[in-house]
Amino acid sequence: MRVKEIFNSDFAVYYEKFINRLSSPVQVNRWRRALIRGALSVVPEPEVIVDFCSGAGNMGELLLEEKPGVKILNCDISKPLLHLARERLENSGYYICSDNRFFPLRNSVVDVLFSSFCVRNSPEPYLTVSESLRVLRKGGVWAVLDFFKPNKGDMLFKLNNYLFKSFMNLSRLITKSKEAIDYLFESIENFFTMSEFVALLNKSGFRVLAAQEFMGGVAGGVIAIKEVENV
Numbered sequence: 001m002r003v004k005e006i007f008n009s010d011f012a013v014y015y016e017k018f019i020n021r022l023s024s025p026v027q028v029n030r031w032r033r034a035l036i037r038g039a040l041s042v043v044p045e046p047e048v049i050v051d052f053c054s055g056a057g058n059m060g061e062l063l064l065e066e067k068p069g070v071k072i073l074n075c076d077i078s079k080p081l082l083h084l085a086r087e088r089l090e091n092s093g094y095y096i097c098s099d100n101r102f103f104p105l106r107n108s109v110v111d112v113l114f115s116s117f118c119v120r121n122s123p124e125p126y127l128t129v130s131e132s133l134r135v136l137r138k139g140g141v142w143a144v145l146d147f148f149k150p151n152k153g154d155m156l157f158k159l160n161n162y163l164f165k166s167f168m169n170l171s172r173l174i175t176k177s178k179e180a181i182d183y184l185f186e187s188i189e190n191f192f193t194m195s196e197f198v199a200l201l202n203k204s205g206f207r208v209l210a211a212q213e214f215m216g217g218v219a220g221g222v223i224a225i226k227e228v229e230n231v
């Protein structure tokens with residue numbers, strides 16, 4: 001599977017250790033923080049927290065700033081990235097190599113589930129949505145951050161999208177990994193728009209509480225509550 005190979009490659013580790021480390025404080029950490037605050041505003045004292053597609057623990061690191069001492073279950077398909085997460089989070093949680101179509105969890109046990117840049121990478125996004133619903137308890141929160149398929153043509157979006165694509169093309173030159181950046185652009189084109197995703201959640205047993213655009217709509221964050229009893 002192409003995605004699995006990309007995220008298990010040396011490129012992924014290099015990208016996480018250097019490029020993401022330098023670039024995240026400029027923009028993406030602001031989006032991650034907004035997601036964390038949105039989730040905690042609904043469930044202020046979560047006991048069971050899962051970060052699916054945790055990668056190298058970027059979300060967990062910020063969550064620990066907001067809520068020192070919490071334990072996070074980090075799930076990802078990439079062992080090298082989970083290893084980085086374990087180092088970064090100083091072992092403050094659990095680390096399971098798993099696929100986002102099959103969550104290694106019982107029904108209705110999770111208070112807060114984070115999925116940042118995760119659903120778009122799923123080979124079967126509908127399955128990832130139904131797994132997310134299955135593992136959350138009623139009233140639990142799914143906090144999703146992603147690059148949704150654009151459906152905007154205004155100047156603010158065009159300018160931000162140009163900046164985003166230029167940065168990614170620069171990363172392609174630095175890392176010499178054409179395939180990974182090509183895959184990123186393709187995956188965005190093949191993904192849901194944010195409004196399609198919100199509609200899907202609202203008809204799948206969630207109630208979307210907030211949907212926020214970042215960088216003029218280049219990225220988006222969604223906070224959804226599980227409304228139904230066990231599924």
Ligand SMILES: C[S@@+](CC[C@H](N)C(=O)[O-])C[C@H]1O[C@@H](n2cnc3c(N)ncnc32)[C@H](O)[C@@H]1O
Nearest residue numbers: 007053054055058076077078099100116117121
């Ligand atoms: C762009 S990174 C995002 C990591 C992290 N959530 C963040 O905000 O930095 C995408 C992550 O999704 C993981 N991933 C991709 N496909 C996956 C799958 N099918 N199941 C589980 N994880 C997957 C990758 O290994 C990678 O760590």
